[in-house]
Amino acid sequence: MSAPLNTLSDELLARYLAHSATKEEIETVEKWLSQFPEKRKELSEYRLIWELSGKLKPSSxxxxxxxxxxxxxxxxxxxxxxxxxxxxxxxxxxxxxxxxxxxxxxxxxxxxxxxxxxxxxxxxxEPVPEMVSVVTQEQTQELVLPDGTSIFLNHHSHLEYPAQWKDDIRTVSLEGEAFFDVHRDEKRPFVISTLEGEVRVLGTSFNVNASKEGPMRVDVVSGKVEVSNAVAKKLLVKGQGAEVQRDTILSLMANTNLLGYKTQIYDFKATHLADVVESIRNGYHVDLRLAKSNISNCRLTIRFEKEPLDATLAVIAETLQLELRKDGDTYWLEGAGCR
Known part of the structure; x- marks a missing residue:
């Protein structure tokens, strides 16, 4: 009898988690996850247990x-x-x-x-550790882990970690977005496991976006961060960022405006309006759109610090000589475009 359509073999999932699967096998798992989205949480939990079990030392x-x-x-x-x-x-x-x-x-x-x-x-x-799960919906949440690490979890995110860590590693699993301020511990690395790859640090502050909509993105605010996937590793320092996919790591400049959901600070410097809209949408948790693509390349230089949404949008529209229109829960920016 063939296996149910919503299951894959344990051997294939083990190779996928161990980063030893072939390209075709990775595509098979990714297609399976897209067909059965509920399996992502299950696989995320398996990945965390996998990471932990790889670090345990069962009396040699x-x-x-x-x-x-x-x-x-x-x-x-x-x-x-x-x-x-x-x-x-x-x-x-x-x-x-x-x-x-x-x-x-x-x-x-x-x-x-x-x-x-x-x-x-x-x-x-060496039993499987008890897990703590934190899930946000339409709100953000700040929490402090047992080691003193503070985490600011963005909306629609899921963080999972053991109630008690082992001696040699601190591992958490993330789906969604979070800002980490990791308590430094030279003897116990802090590891964030996602479906795209892994982030490893000793003690630093950085943002991780591991949402389903795109590749994992890491932006470093202080210290050093190592990002890795199935085929490569890259060390990032303050002011650097990276996009991490299963088989590639793309170096970027860190974008602190993406931290607006936590800091409520936006500092745009000749930034394309399309990128401004993305930052505002993510930071204020609002549906903001451009009425026409021809205004996406307008550039904006301005700083907002803990301003209310309506004031922020009004200033953007006034600065670029655009019109702001609200339709239900959606905000629209429209105009003739920029030269």
Whole structure:
């Protein structure tokens, strides 16, 4: 019987999470996620557990099994005595009835027994951690994690993290957008896992947009940030940014106006109106649109600091000699365009 359409094999999902899937397999998973959007949250949870389990140290169980297997392999390579010359200690027969035990089967039995023993130990003493989930809808939310890291979560976002971290890493999972001010800890990196890639820091401040609408974007406000995907890594410093997709990382200048949803500060310098609209839309959580594409290239130089929405839009329209119109919950900017 074939698998249900809304499921993929565990082996394929494991390769996808481990960044070892082929391009075709990645496309298969991405198509599956687009067809069944509810699976994104499920996969995000799996990814976080995957990241955590990769950092746990189950009493060196794997090392012990490897060493046991190596010892068995060495014995397999030793000369085997002629079994026909072996006589029973009692009975003095010709060797009939003496059983041959295949060393390979014995080795596999030993390795399987060791793996089972240490696997049971691992799952008994290293349970999957309890998870804390924070979801925003039409509001933002600020929270402080147990290590002192503060996070400002934008609307329609989902953050998940263990109730208690292990000693060697601090991992969270993000879908949506958030500003991070990470408490510095040289011994425990802070890792943000998303569907597009990973962000790793020791202690710094930066913004991560990992929404479904486009590639993950990272903008660094202070310190250093390492971003990575399945094929590459890039180190970013203050004033730098990047767009991260599954197979590419594009370097950018950091855009602090994208932090407006947190800071309520916008500092536009000869900025195209299309980019201004994007920043205002995201920061004020408002449906703002341009009536015609010919005004998208108008440039604006102005600074807003904690201004109400209506005042901000009125000043933009007046500065560029445009008209502001409201239709229901939608704001429209319209005009003849700019030279």
């Amino acid at each position: 169980a794997t090392d012990k099994v490897d060493r046991a297997w190596e010892r068995v392999r060495q014995k397999m390579q030793q000369p085997t005595p002629d079994i026909d010359k072996i006589r029973p200690l009692h009975g003095g027969g010709s060797g009939q009835g003496v059983k041959r035990y295949p060393l390979l089967a014995l080795a596999m039995t030993v390795a399987a027994a060791l793996a089972l023993m240490f696997g049971l130990y691992y799952y008994r003493f």
